[in-house]
Amino acid sequence: MTDLKNRRVKDILIASVDGLNDFDNAILSVFPQAQIQRCIVHKIRNTLKYVSYKDRKSFAHDLKSIYTSPNEQAGIAALNSVKDSWKSKYPYALRSWEVNWDQLSIFYEYTEEIKKVMYTTNVIENIHRQFRKVTKSKGVFPTDMSLLKQLYLVVVELDKKWDRSFKRGWDQILGQLAIKYENRLSEYLF
Known part of the structure; x- marks a missing residue:
């Protein structure tokens, strides 16, 4: 969490977690306004x-x-x-x-639209599974950059799939979050 903060993540609205011990405390220690939702x-x-x-x-x-x-x-x-x-x-x-x-x-x-996004960590697990599939089939990556490029390509492919399902309705969800968290999102949306 501190690493995220150091990378200039200023706030987390909702963290969907799978129940890893003390992960919720780690999130709240760095992002005290975050809401923790168990998967x-x-x-x-x-x-x-x-x-x-x-x-x-x-x-x-x-x-x-x-x-x-x-x-x-x-x-x-x-x-x-x-x-x-x-x-x-x-x-x-x-x-x-x-x-x-x-x-x-x-x-x-x-709202129902936001619930569908936040009640599970399956999207993240899918990303991890795709990353493992790519890294497991390769014995060694010559450099860290070659690994990052390979993972980037996985994300690009996943993004195409998300256009069909996950991203559908995202504009509506963003609007609903902007209303609920107007004071925390105003500098990013307007």
Whole structure:
């Protein structure tokens, strides 16, 4: 995080994290106004590992009622409902949702368009997977610059794919963020 700050990153609005220990504290120590959102997809995967295979589909369906709720109060109600439905069979499965609710519920403050961007770290994981694919197939890079050029080419290819899916609606999302964070984004947008 300090390295990002040294590279002139002035602010982080929202950080979507996968639950790495103390990563949230590292972010907040350098960017104290950042909001930390736990990756919902990781939370679902981690929750389902405590659920028997035969119950996973119905349990996952019930979990969906939590993260698709329209607001935090409805999300809490859905969490309690799922907990009540499954507590006799899987009393531990939802414990981490309760313990980490403050970082799981941040995305309720945002519109549906923004939620789709922030509730998962899958985009970042995809970038890392593509980077690994390129670097794993090469034994050695002669210089650091040759490695950077290769990674740059990967990003260029990924950018073409993002034009079709990820970037769709980005102008609307940027406008919504500009309204919510007007005081923090005004020097960049106007």
